[in-house]
Amino acid sequence: MIKTNSLHITNEILALIAEIDEFKGAWRSLSQLAPEQLTSLKHIATIESIGSSTRIEGSRLTDQEVEVLLGNLQIKSFATRDEQEIAGYAEAMNIVFQNYEQIPFTENYILQLHQELMRYSDKDDWHRGNYKKSPNHVEAFGADGKSIGIVFETISPFETPLQMEQLVAWANKEFKEKTLHPLIIAGIFIVKFLEIHPFQDGNGRLSRILTTLLLLKQGYAYIPYSSLEAVIEQSKEAYYLSLRQTQGTLKSEKPNWGPWLLFFLRSLKKQKERLEGKIAQEKLLLTQLPELSQRILSIAKSRGRITVKDVVTLTSANRNTVKKHIENLSASGYLQQQGIGKGTWYVLSV
Structure with missing residues (x-):
């Protein structure tokens, strides 16, 4: 099902993977900050991730508004769809952060994460935690929250259960056998997941939560301290373009994985660079006071x-x-x- 025979690992891809893995290995020593500093970095990154990921899908709430909303999650009642989506994203992220080591990468848990993601969305209770029953298409949104248009057509509802079963089985097999680098496996999984678009709604947000889950499970422990979603939001046009360029070839005998994998790895590089910068600021502060x-x-x-x-x-x-x-x-x-x-x-x- 997943045709990787045409996968071309370029020098840039190798360099990006090496740089990201070097930071992964150095994280233990880089993260020797005071607990309060690490808590602060994670808090800021979480707000950025929730705000950015929901804005990519059309939400208009700012990070400041997201922070206020997160401070009132205990009310469990949200007036607008934007608020409902943010609350659900926060719940799903929290589950991944706290339990990623115990969460098996299975269809059942993907369905459960979707259920958590859509928990507070009143209009989505009919499909929450279930694969789609009718066709859906990927729609892009601009900075003003208005639709830019249909990006591509997705896999049919009839084909979705089998395609998801095969995709999850492929990922687990590859992670176990290690014939491909974990970052390549994660990138291919995500672009294929978005091509299938298995749920009626919430696929983009869930793809970013699954990215976090996969990376944490593969030992990239720094992920919660820097927002990948914020990087993607800042490169939204390139995000949609790379998806279109790769997904338009996935039904061919020789899929072109390159555009998406390059965007994915470049985004991970920017994510770790943002974290390096924040740590440098914290350490500079430590030397001055x-x-x-x-x-x-x-x-x-x-x-x-x-x-x-x-x-x-x-x-x-x-x-x-x-x-x-x-x-x-x-x-x-x-x-x-x-x-x-x-x-x-x-x-x-x-």
């Missing part, structure tokens, strides 16, 4: 706001020492004071 001041800023970044009592509790430092560090950080412009007296709290300066 006393250790307790660094921890205070990390706590403020991960929690959004802090009080002297918060910092004392979290660091076990002397209260007067904490107050002095916070005063210095405020005077230096790192923190902004809010409120007065016992109601004083602090936030990072914008």
Whole structure:
């Protein structure tokens, strides 16, 4: 079913894989930041991923609006379709982040992830967690949320169950036998998944969640700390073009995997470069401030706001020492004071 006999591994593909794998190997030492800093990186990346992935499909909510919404997920009631999709994406991502090691890569779990993805979407309860029953086509959306047009026609509902069974079986076999590099297998799986378009709705969002799942399961542990979805959103035209160029050849005897694999690997390179840049900024901060001041800023970044009592509790430092560090950080412009007296709290300066 998956014809890889025509797969041409170019020098650029080899170089991209080598660079990404080098970062994968170095992540253990690169990630030796304070827990608060890692939490902050993951928090920011999660917001970017949810916002970008839903905007690619037509949502109009900004990252700031996404962050507010995520802070109120416990209400379990969302007024608009955009809000419903964001809540579902957050639930599915959280499941993958917390359980990827235990999640077997099977059709059953793909169906379950789709069910979680569409959990809050009122109009989708009739097909939630089930393969499509009627034809669907891939539609592209512009920055204004309006349709650009049909990108390509997808596999028929009748063929979908068998094609999904064969695709998942192929991926598991390849990962086990290691005849292809894991990044190549993941890339081919995703482009084929999007060609099948197995669900009535949510395929694009689910493809990006499955990308995260596959990469985490293959040991790319840094993935949650930098948003691949944000990279794709910034390259949306190239994203759709590479899909069209490869998917238009998949029914031929010699599919052209190159356009999509190059886009996929270049996006992974940009993702890791973004993370390298953020880590460099964090480490630069570490060299410029006393250790307790660094921890205070990390706590403020991960929690959004802090009080002297918060910092004392979290660091076990002397209260007067904490107050002095916070005063210095405020005077230096790192923190902004809010409120007065016992109601004083602090936030990072914008």
